[in-house]
Amino acid sequence: MTYPIYLDYNATTPVDQRVLDAMLPYLTMHFGNAASRTHVFGLKAEEAVAQARRQVAALIGALPNELVFTSGATESINLALKGAFEANSHRGNHIITVATEHKAGLDTCLHLEQLGAEVTYLTPDSEGLVSPEQIETALRPGTLLISMMLANNETGVIQPLTEIAALARQRNILVHTDATQAVGKLPIDLARLPVDFLSFSGHKFYAPKGIGGLFVRQKTPLIAQQDGGRHERARRSGTLNVPGIVAMGKAAELAQTQLAEEAVRVARLRDRLESGLTARLSDVQVNGTRAHRLPNTSNLAFANVDGEALLMSLNEIAVSNGSACTAASTDPSHVLKAMGLSDELAYSSVRFSLGRFTADADIDQAISHVVTVVDRLRTYQSI
Structure with a gap:
């Protein structure tokens, strides 16, 4: 079977061979439960988890004890938003978020509205950006939490989170950021980025699916949403996924060592794709804005082309028209709609996301294929 060129790294990444090599012994030889501290099998697993915690913490500039291991970003987002609301509801019930958030965030906010939260959904400008001034205007005396993505999964747009978080800190308002697309791609230093919660998934930076994390700043109140053993400092019960944690630790270590170099390389390929x-x-x-976006992401709208026909015809490349989590939806992208695109342009937009194994030849072949397909569809539709 001939596989298409993979340009959907924002949906998921392949597991790096070095990550797999680090993980495999903890599926076979070192199979112990990290909570079993009475024998060598459990102690070996506990030691591996501690090392991975240090590796992940180093990537994002956190303290190791500020990390909670989860099954992925969706669980982390749920834990952050629900746990913060439950722990701090005496301070207020107002949440501010953005209409272009991932559904994991938006759907969690909808759930919290049923529990009494009042949620403001901010509309970004045409470039996908939300300004600190918008945040300040939306604030109320009872504003408890601001939740916004660091980098958007569809457009790659990077929000001015440092300024917004600083504004929130001045008013004693909690900040959560969904950094799923940013971790491993952008330099993050939580010693300088004043957010209280940061969620992420390992499979976005070459670890396997099913492992993720939540940064919880020290002394930040949070109510666990999963009971049954008081694991992870009583924030998330459940037997730790030791092989997945080891894998994410190794992936974090690799990402940290080559982050700057890789960002330059994939940005060059992205620009080559767009210019071609x-x-x-x-x-x-x-x-979305070209000035503030992920180095690997390009979201392009092809006017005068049927969107469904376009995606079905691009059989030589693996791309998407939005989040993998909403791929089954027949609605146009809520992200692009919130930015003011028409239904027609939103349907005919394609997200190209590049990664560690994307090569120059892949980009050249993708350009040739997209041009052929778009020209053919436009000619057919004009008849």
């Missing part, structure tokens, strides 16, 4: 397509095709626009 816009030079050979008319009516192609970049969705």
Whole structure:
């Protein structure tokens, strides 16, 4: 079977061979439960978890004891938002978020509304950005929490989170950020980024699926949403996924050592893709700001093309038109709609996301394939 060129790294990444090599012994030889401290099997697992905790903490500038291991970013987001609301509801019930958030955040906010929360959903500008001034205008005396993505999963747009979090800290308001697309791609230093919670998934930076984490700043109140053993400093009960944790630790170590170099490399490939397509095709626009976005992400709208036909015809490359979690939806991207795109342009937009194993030849082949497909569809639709 011939596989298409993979340009959907924001959906998931392949497991790096070095990550797999680090993980495998903890599926076979070192199979102990990290909570079993009475014998060598459990102690070996506990030691591996501690090392991975240090590796992940180093990647994001956190303290190891500020990390909670989870099954992934969706669980982390649920824990952060629900746990913070439950622990701090005496301070207020107002939450501020953004209409372009991942559904993991938006759906959790909808759930909290049923529990009495009042949620303000901010609309970004046409470039996908929310300003500190918008946040300040939305504040109320009872504002408890601000939740916003560091980098958007569809457009790659990076929000001015440092300024917004500083504004919140001045008013004693908690801040959660969904950094799922940023961890391993952008330099993050939680000693300088004044957020209280940060959620992420290992499978976005070359670890396996099913492992993620939540940063919880020291002394920040949080109510566990999963009971049954008081694991992870009583924040998340459940037997630790030792092989997954070891894998994410190794992935974090690798990401940290090559982050800057990789960002430059994939940004060059992304720019090559965009310049190649816009030079050979008319009516192609970049969705979202070009100045503040992930180095690996390009969201392009192809005008005068049927969106469904476009995606079905791009069989030589693996791409998407939005989040993998909403791929079954027939609705246009809520992210692009919130940025003001028409239904037609939102449907005909394609997200290209590059990664560690993307090569120059892949980009050249992708350009050629997209140009051929778009030209054919436009000719067919004009008949």
